[in-house]
Amino acid sequence: MKRVFCAALLGAVTFIPAASAQRDLSQVEIRTEHAGGQVYALFGAGGNIGVLKTDDGVILIDDQFAPLSDKIKAAVKAISDKPIRFLLNTHWHGDHTGGNENFGGMGVVIVAHDNVYRRLSTPQTFANADRNTKARPKAALPVITYNDELSFHVGETTHVVHVPHAHTDGDSVVFFTESNVVHMGDLLFVDRYPFIDLDSGGNLNGVIAGVKATLEITGPDTVFIGGHGPLAHRDRVEAYLRVLETARDRVQALIDAGKSKEEVIAARPMAEYDETWGSGFIKPDAFLAAVYQSLTSGAE
Template sequence: MRAGHGLLLAAASAVGIAAPASAQRDFSAVEIATTELGGGVYMLVGAGGNLGLSVGEDGAFLIDDQFAPLTDKITAAVAAVSDKPIEFVVNTHWHYDHTGGNENLGKAGAHIVAHDNVRARLKAGLDRGDGNVTPPSPDVALPVITFAHSLTFHWNGQTVQAVHPGATTKNHHAHTDGDAFVYFKEANVIHMGDVFFNGGFPFIDLASGGGLDGYIAAQEFALTLTNADTKIIPGHGPLAARSDLEASVAMLKEVRSRIAALIADGKTAEEIAAAKPLADLDAAWGQGFINAERMTGFAVASLMAAAHDH
């Protein structure tokens, strides 16, 4: 158990996800790229998690806000396609590369919206025990509207559903315990947050309530919301189609099958790591945040923790 958790901590530390390192990072060269998806919906890419945006007569509706030093660049990108202020910001989860702009946008008057657990985790902060510490967020950065299961906005001519995948899958442990999908029904666009790393192994944050089985279940739930024409905004990676999400589900099921078999054979976390059970998947899936070695650590820690809980 502890060995598996140690592998997870090492992997999380290696990628630096959720670490508030923006004070040391130079964002001066970052540019915000905007892609129009139809129906007044856009995908914005800068540094950190991909952003979603809806514009129209009601005002700008932003999904995630990356890092605090990028707020001016993000608001400029919004202003390039809308003359309205940012009225709502929906956080897909609590990680710093998705919520770092909350304080700035909250001060500017935006209403921040997220799952109940996002507010709780932002308010508490997290010390991962490896030098990776996220301090508690100030009150102005906290969501002022939270939900347990789902929330529907009728905004800019769209029916916009913010949905916690665990409410349907009965497994709240996906990327974190506070994930949200944001689905624009008429535009047929869904932002999946970090429950989808397009083209790569995912980061599964066990310390924030994440888990492999819930991650797979959440992706399968997302498939029920999509069709061949749906545009999918992943938390990281390029704009995706349903076929990309299907490939991710198949890959994760293969990962689970291999790791579960080794655990069932009585292998320890160290023995599983040494066996390199995902090495052949690395070329296709391990070139982003997470390589095969780190994905092995996530899977081992998650499945061992789940077995221990039962």
């Protein structure tokens, strides 16, 4: 069973910076979609990028992989001729921070949660996948970090909130208040089971809490940018939350009945969801293993 989970996790660890060196990204095109107001989403390879266009400059949310930086800059230039002033990393994974060194080197101010700085600046271990990452160079590191929340007052107010122990221990949710758009980073995998990075302090309960809190303070017309997948409206985020809560409740019932992780996975408690929600890079067995470990680890 451990081999099954490790194989799936190794696929998910394309998040780490070195992964871009193992992939041919030369044919990747950056696609731009208007999310709402002054906010745009960029889709390419890796995590979805948010772009806030203002007369005072651009705020960029995440930056995918280093080989794509020039294409990302060109896509931003097509949206606004103003400079990129700030780059916010929603968490530390390489498909969201891989271009940091390139953007930091051109004077963009990189901002992130305290734990993102800690993980980018030191070697990290994916114990479940038997894989390590090296510390990132100075130019790739955030120069401004925060603990609980912060706000940008560039064009419109952009409010950033830390969600503890969710996808990782350093997740940020970004609220573009006047544009009525939210970038949720990897708290949201649209229509798919999420990757929960247990090695980086992630936990299913934190993901559920973060998604629920985000829904509570957003309205019926809010547009959501997930870390992966298309733009979403509220109904798809609510469906995602229901799937996560269903997984939590069904796996907890099996744990309460004394079932082991292997027995939980064999029971296929999410069978009716697996064909659709398990069709991404996180397969049903890996998702159930992460749910089980979340519920038995004592972390919340």
